[in-house]
């Protein structure tokens with residue numbers, strides 16, 4: 001049995017250690033160490049991650065014939081008059097078609113779009129497991145595949161190209177074995193009104209195609225107004241509560257026309273409160 005005085009000293013030392021570990025209110029968070037980030041490590045190393053990606057794409061692939069055949073079906077809420085239109089699927093790009101986990105593990109924080117663009121230009125992209133087989137099967141079944149990404153068009157000093165990022169993105173998709181005509185790749189800011197709210201681009205595709213599937217890793221790849229930042233046509237900031245409500249509102253689509261891949265590394269979920 002330790003004397004009371006020794007116990008008091010030990011308790012005081014424990015308290016001091018706890019105070020030292022806890023950041024002061026308002027202080028900057030401890031430095032992020034990517035190599036210790038469980039989300040990044042999971043995507044990089046876990047067989048579970050790759051198994052889920054394959055599961056998502058296999059389920060989507062198995063659902064293709066039914067959605068092609070049922071011309072009354074659309075995965076776009078509100079598209080109810082598309083019987084005569086050819087079928088299309090809409091895929092996001094990052095963490096849906098190409099994996100950026102190696103970029104996430106190495107880039108110097110904070111994130112900037114040009115850092116991803118530079119990295120993508122210098123490394124051969126790796127595919128999300130299952131995506132190439134899915135795209136090949138969809139195309140062989142007569143389905144047009146669109147790639148709608150929020151990689152933005154940004155001017156680069158010394159370049160006349162208004163959207164040099166488009167070439168990088170097309171190249172990244174080709175590097176994972178999916179050949180693509182650039183006209184099916186739609187970047188944020190590529191045309192007036194094509195902002196980070198993807199609904200605008202989805203609606204444009206739905207004017208001439210029956211959209212039978214949406215595939216992505218972010219809530220915003222499916223649901224409008226999923227972001228903290230307010231972008232037209234949204235009029236208010238998304239919150240955790242508004243997203244939970246949307247999850248319910250569109251319950252019929254998850255796994256039935258909408259296929260979401262896991263991404264614990266980044267996304268619109270990180271900024272909403």
Ligand SMILES: [Mg+2]
Pocket residue numbers: 092093094095096216217218
């Ligand atoms: Mg993505």
